[in-house]
Amino acid sequence: MLKNLCMTAKIIDGKLLANKVKEKVSIAVSELGKESIFPGLATIIVGKDAASSIYVKNKGKSANEVGIKSFQYALPENVSEEDLLELIKNLNKDNAVDGILVQLPLPKHIDSDLVIDSIDPSKDVDGFNILNAGSLFIDRDGVIPCTPLGCLLMLRSINVDLKGKHAVIIGRSNIVGKPMAQLLLKENCTITVVHSKTKNIKNIVKEGDIIIAAAGIPNLVTYSWIKKDAIAIDVGINRLKIEGKNKLVGDIKFDEAKEITSYITPVPGGVGPMTIACLLMNTVFQCAKRNNIAEPSSLKELL
Numbered sequence: 001m002l003k004n005l006c007m008t009a010k011i012i013d014g015k016l017l018a019n020k021v022k023e024k025v026s027i028a029v030s031e032l033g034k035e036s037i038f039p040g041l042a043t044i045i046v047g048k049d050a051a052s053s054i055y056v057k058n059k060g061k062s063a064n065e066v067g068i069k070s071f072q073y074a075l076p077e078n079v080s081e082e083d084l085l086e087l088i089k090n091l092n093k094d095n096a097v098d099g100i101l102v103q104l105p106l107p108k109h110i111d112s113d114l115v116i117d118s119i120d121p122s123k124d125v126d127g128f129n130i131l132n133a134g135s136l137f138i139d140r141d142g143v144i145p146c147t148p149l150g151c152l153l154m155l156r157s158i159n160v161d162l163k164g165k166h167a168v169i170i171g172r173s174n175i176v177g178k179p180m181a182q183l184l185l186k187e188n189c190t191i192t193v194v195h196s197k198t199k200n201i202k203n204i205v206k207e208g209d210i211i212i213a214a215a216g217i218p219n220l221v222t223y224s225w226i227k228k229d230a231i232a233i234d235v236g237i238n239r240l241k242i243e244g245k246n247k248l249v250g251d252i253k254f255d256e257a258k259e260i261t262s263y264i265t266p267v268p269g270g271v272g273p274m275t276i277a278c279l280l281m282n283t284v285f286q287c288a289k290r291n292n293i294a295e296p297s298s299l300k301e302l303l
């Protein structure tokens, strides 16, 4: 009994899991290389947002690490929508490019929906366009967005039966909250999505056996919001200045949450690396599918 009181959560190590996924992707890329097939990933960033620039650089670097050819396009903040669409049109036609990623958010003068939907669905490595988003909604094959896919793989990695668990998702974005709800519904979880207009948000979160925090609000979820032994997946990557030092914190107050949860993901080193690993996975096993690449069986088990 006493022992239970002192227990802290097990950490789900996103870096370790991401490295395992990357290893599998790397092997697949090597096999393809023998047949002179070289998967390619094009990333596009518009403007100079510091955080987005770091994310995109890391995506390109990780692609290179596993042998995926990375094509990086950094466009000025004032690029016209027309020029951006023209670039995507050319990448759609380019056989060296299997996946196309446009980093979001885009500047206000550009219609993001139009841009996302201009990507060939078979190259939509983020799974954001209307066809892939719809496919997920009605259980058809398609590209699954990287961050929710990474969260699912982290949940799978701890071998907990997800069936019937109540998952509370904080945030309703197209990038995380909505696709996450669909994925966990497929896992037979019961889903609640809470958001900025939800009343009694704390009490609802406290009912969750699984909490997926994707609100973008630093340290939103504290000890009193969490059911004992819940599993906490923290999608938040928030930059704070604490005592003059830059620090990355999640949406969940880690030091408090680890005292009440059974499993928790850290920030950094949790969902972030898994998002990138899933991007590489999508590039090779989904978008480059036209090259008839077989997924290694152990990766299938993970999924």
Ligand code: GUN
Residues within 6 Å of the ligand: 101, 102, 103, 104, 105, 126, 146, 147, 175, 275
């Ligand atoms: N902005 C924040 N997360 C993402 C992501 O997963 N993909 C893209 N393209 N933009 C993002």
